[in-house]
Amino acid sequence: MSLRLRGLAVGYRGKPVLTGLDAEARRGELTVLLGPNGTGKSTLLRTLAGLQPALGGTVHLDGTDLTGLPHAERARRMAVVLTDRVSPGQLTVRELVGFGRHPHTGFSGALGGHDHEVVAWAIDAVAATHLAERDVSELSDGELQRVLTARALAQEPGLLLLDEPSAFLDAPSRVALTGLLRRLASERDLAVVVSTHELELALRVADAVWLLDRDGVLHTGPPEQLALDGLISATFDTDELRFDRDAGTFVLRSEATRTCRVLGPDAAVLRRALTRAGWAAAQDGAADAEIRQTGDGYLGLADGTTTALPDVSAVISWVRTRPEPAVRRADPAAVAGVTDSGEGRPLRSLYADHEAIAEAVRLTGQRHGLTAERAALRWQTSLVTRLWSIAVAADGVVPDLDLLHYRLDDDAEVRLSLPEPGGWTAQDVTPLLTRLVAVEHLRPLHAALCEVVPVAEELLWDNVPADLTDRLDVPGPERGDRVGVHVP
Amino acid sequence: MTTTRRALVLGALTAATAVAFAVAVTVGTVAVPLRETVLVLLGLEPDDPRWSVVVETVRLPRAMTAALAGAALGVAGLQMQTLFRNPLADPFSLGVSSGASLGVSLAMVGTGGFAAGLAAGGRLGVVASAAVGGAVVLSGVLALARVVRTPVTLLVIGVMVGSATTALVSLLLTWTDPQRAQQYISWGLGSFSSTTLADLPVFGGVTAAGLAVAMLSAKPLNALLLGESYAKTMGLDVRRARFVTLFSSSLLAGAVTAFCGPIGFLGIAVPHLARRLLGTSDHRVLLPGTLLAGALAALLCSVASQTPGGVVPVNVITSLVGAPVVIAILLRARSLQGVG
Numbered sequence: 001m002s003l004r005l006r007g008l009a010v011g012y013r014g015k016p017v018l019t020g021l022d023a024e025a026r027r028g029e030l031t032v033l034l035g036p037n038g039t040g041k042s043t044l045l046r047t048l049a050g051l052q053p054a055l056g057g058t059v060h061l062d063g064t065d066l067t068g069l070p071h072a073e074r075a076r077r078m079a080v081v082l083t084d085r086v087s088p089g090q091l092t093v094r095e096l097v098g099f100g101r102h103p104h105t106g107f108s109g110a111l112g113g114h115d116h117e118v119v120a121w122a123i124d125a126v127a128a129t130h131l132a133e134r135d136v137s138e139l140s141d142g143e144l145q146r147v148l149t150a151r152a153l154a155q156e157p158g159l160l161l162l163d164e165p166s167a168f169l170d171a172p173s174r175v176a177l178t179g180l181l182r183r184l185a186s187e188r189d190l191a192v193v194v195s196t197h198e199l200e201l202a203l204r205v206a207d208a209v210w211l212l213d214r215d216g217v218l219h220t221g222p223p224e225q226l227a228l229d230g231l232i233s234a235t236f237d238t239d240e241l242r243f244d245r246d247a248g249t250f251v252l253r254s255e256a257t258r259t260c261r262v263l264g265p266d267a268a269v270l271r272r273a274l275t276r277a278g279w280a281a282a283q284d285g286a287a288d289a290e291i292r293q294t295g296d297g298y299l300g301l302a303d304g305t306t307t308a309l310p311d312v313s314a315v316i317s318w319v320r321t322r323p324e325p326a327v328r329r330a331d332p333a334a335v336a337g338v339t340d341s342g343e344g345r346p347l348r349s350l351y352a353d354h355e356a357i358a359e360a361v362r363l364t365g366q367r368h369g370l371t372a373e374r375a376a377l378r379w380q381t382s383l384v385t386r387l388w389s390i391a392v393a394a395d396g397v398v399p400d401l402d403l404l405h406y407r408l409d410d411d412a413e414v415r416l417s418l419p420e421p422g423g424w425t426a427q428d429v430t431p432l433l434t435r436l437v438a439v440e441h442l443r444p445l446h447a448a449l450c451e452v453v454p455v456a457e458e459l460l461w462d463n464v465p466a467d468l469t470d471r472l473d474v475p476g477p478e479r480g481d482r483v484g485v486h487v488p
Numbered sequence: 489m490t491t492t493r494r495a496l497v498l499g500a501l502t503a504a505t506a507v508a509f510a511v512a513v514t515v516g517t518v519a520v521p522l523r524e525t526v527l528v529l530l531g532l533e534p535d536d537p538r539w540s541v542v543v544e545t546v547r548l549p550r551a552m553t554a555a556l557a558g559a560a561l562g563v564a565g566l567q568m569q570t571l572f573r574n575p576l577a578d579p580f581s582l583g584v585s586s587g588a589s590l591g592v593s594l595a596m597v598g599t600g601g602f603a604a605g606l607a608a609g610g611r612l613g614v615v616a617s618a619a620v621g622g623a624v625v626l627s628g629v630l631a632l633a634r635v636v637r638t639p640v641t642l643l644v645i646g647v648m649v650g651s652a653t654t655a656l657v658s659l660l661l662t663w664t665d666p667q668r669a670q671q672y673i674s675w676g677l678g679s680f681s682s683t684t685l686a687d688l689p690v691f692g693g694v695t696a697a698g699l700a701v702a703m704l705s706a707k708p709l710n711a712l713l714l715g716e717s718y719a720k721t722m723g724l725d726v727r728r729a730r731f732v733t734l735f736s737s738s739l740l741a742g743a744v745t746a747f748c749g750p751i752g753f754l755g756i757a758v759p760h761l762a763r764r765l766l767g768t769s770d771h772r773v774l775l776p777g778t779l780l781a782g783a784l785a786a787l788l789c790s791v792a793s794q795t796p797g798g799v800v801p802v803n804v805i806t807s808l809v810g811a812p813v814v815i816a817i818l819l820r821a822r823s824l825q826g827v828g
Contacts, residue, residue, distance in 0.1 A: 050720065051717055051720055073723075074723065075722050075723030076723070082717055082718060084714075084715050084717055086713075086714050088714055089713065089763065090767055090768050090769045091713070091768065091769050092490075095768065095770055099711060099722065100722065102707065102710075102722040102723055102724065105707070108706065109710060109772060
């Protein structure tokens with residue numbers, strides 16, 4: 001039970017526009033006719049509707065050749081909604097829908113009991129019962145389109161053809177109308193064929209697609225098949241837009257030279273904003289920048305620094321103003337396994353927690369029988385050694401040391417972890433390493449220790465492991481000044 | 489609810505038409521007592537046999553002609569408004585009346601005289617030439633309407649075609665005997681009074697035939713309200729419907745023009761009036777409503793033309809009333825695409 005085209009040729013006055021069309025639209029399914037402008041979609045639909053003669057081939061509906069049928073018989077089997085704007089004057093919705101009974105009524109056009117029932121059903125089917133007594137001229141475009149569809153339904157057809165029914169509608173009405181057509185197809189077991197420009201919507205809701213490509217070839221199949229075959233891209237991609245097969249949507253084609261990795265639940269949405277701003281989305285591998293979602297906003301990571309971004313507009317202006325980066329985001333895989341992925345709190349918050357530091361130093365001293373000063377030095381060494389081992393664990397990549405989390409174990413030893421693997425890569429990582437280790441960690445650590453234990457900052461610095469200080473760009477006697485540490 | 493209202497409106501129109509008919513028979517340049525008029529109408533012998541002559545040979549044909557002509561023009565106007573999907577279409581505005589005039593003048597020249605042409609059996613020939621002349625123009629305008637999409641442009645084209653046709657008529661007249669030309673010119677002013685009792689069967693017969701065809705085309709006309717494409721997809725044989733509509737409206741407009749001269753504005757204004765009163769464009773109600781409203785309007789115009797100062801040409805009255813109606817339609821219509 002279906003509409004079947006075999007070798008159909010359509011066109012005007014003997015000039016074929018499309019030839020050799022083979023397709024099928026099954027009952028119970030929504031079939032969408034897609035194609036760029038000027039490929040002959042309307043010509044095909046008008047031919048199927050019987051508004052112009054076929055130039056060759058056959059059109060069968062449920063096994064009956066439509067081309068040979070008299071007007072009225074044809075109108076009982078199929079109904080059409082056209083792009084023609086109608087303004088029939090003073091008519092109520094019920095009267096207009098009643099005109100759909102035309103092929104079923106007698107010479108006078110008078111409606112009988114059954115006709116009235118069908119009209120009421122058709123109005124109900126498009127959810128327009130509350131409009132039934134309204135004058136057609138008072139309807140909005142969306143309402144009128146629904147009413148015209150009801151009129152088509154009143155013909156009690158097996159096939160419903162609609163030519164760009166959403167052309168004059170606003171976005172919510174388009175979605176509503178498409179949903180209605182889908183429902184009608186399955187509930188009333190109708191074959192519904194719709195031509196439309198609403199590509200993305202059509203590809204989401206259509207059971208089957210008839211795709212007219214630019215060479216006038218008609219491809220048919222489920223939308224996903226056509227997408228996988230690359231036919232949708234081949235037909236509709238432009239210089240500005242390309243079809244994203246996985247997302248089923250069209251995306252802006254950008255000449256993006258910079259890449260950004262987006263992580264978190266909002267990633268798909270944020271990627272669109274990035275694409276628009278001229279960035280390409282990166283999945284694995286190195287990237288120029290990275291955006292992460294946090295509990296109350298986003299983090300922007302670029303050029304070795306991490307910036308808190310409260311909302312999407314902050315994200316957009318942040319990516320727009322990124323300079324050419326000297327430091328890029330590394331492939332997360334290079335950092336994976338460098339730390340545990342244990343729970344914890346941000347390490348940098350520890351430096352403000354003087355109580356916790358004092359307790360850790362006290363415990364260290366107690367356990368090893370050390371003075372407060374020696375205990376502070378020992379505790380520092382243990383923390384900094386762990387930090388350093390993470391910092392240099394991956395070759396050529398500096399992990400996100402500023403995003404490290406910590407736990408204190410029973411021995412007051414600091415356990416470090418990186419909740420999400422990530423890091424930086426650059427030609428020369430030394431400046432980055434210096435800043436992340438010395439500025440982000442050593443300086444606040446020393447400041448905190450000085451607060452809780454009677455120890456000289458100079459002494460603390462001298463006790464930082466040598467293999468670390470050698471690698472950092474912190475020379476000689478003024479090193480304290482260089483890293484911004486206040487020397488008393 | 490609405491059905492009741494429509495029945496009431498149709499009933500009221502019928503009653504008003506009957507009253508207007510009676511008034512039209514009563515009013516005239518010669519004062520005939522009302523009682524005498526009623527007696528004549530009832531087929532009884534009045535006190536003075538002259539009343540019988542006045543009423544039977546002058547007023548009765550005039551009132552009948554007015555009623556028939558009004559009904560015919562109204563219905564023809566409605567058919568054209570629907571066919572063209574143009575609220576301003578009517579026999580006059582689309583140049584159909586001019587085409588009919590050309591047919592009449594050709595028949596007149598051909599038969600050797602207006603009076604002779606209109607006399608007795610020749611009447612039918614004149615009606616036929618008027619109808620053919622009207623149909624030719626209407627077909628031409630219809631062909632143009634398929635190219636021209638805006639109603640106002642089509643109207644301008646109709647006026648131009650009308651002017652060209654009128655010019656042809658004038659050309660014919662300059663080559664005609666001045667006396668006949670004079671007859672033609674007075675005919676051209678429009679009148680319901682030039683139809684004699686003997687003419688009525690022909691005029692009435694042709695008009696009734698045209699009206700009958702029109703009344704039976706309510707269903708196709710309704711389908712055409714949505715435009716020809718929609719009508720076709722609803723199972724209408726559009727070519728046949730178009731032909732039938734063209735045929736009957738040309739017949740109606742042609743007959744009226746042949747007997748009464750070109751009458752303006754009734755065809756355009758009456759369908760709007762009826763649509764207003766009935767509140768619908770459904771031709772099953774609107775066609776009879778337009779028929780009645782047309783008869784009523786023409787009778788009222790006929791009565792109004794019998795001024796105390798003398799008989800005014802009926803076109804003066806229809807133009808005085810009709811022109812403001814057309815302007816009102818133009819001002820009111822947000823979009824002229826429809827026929828409402």
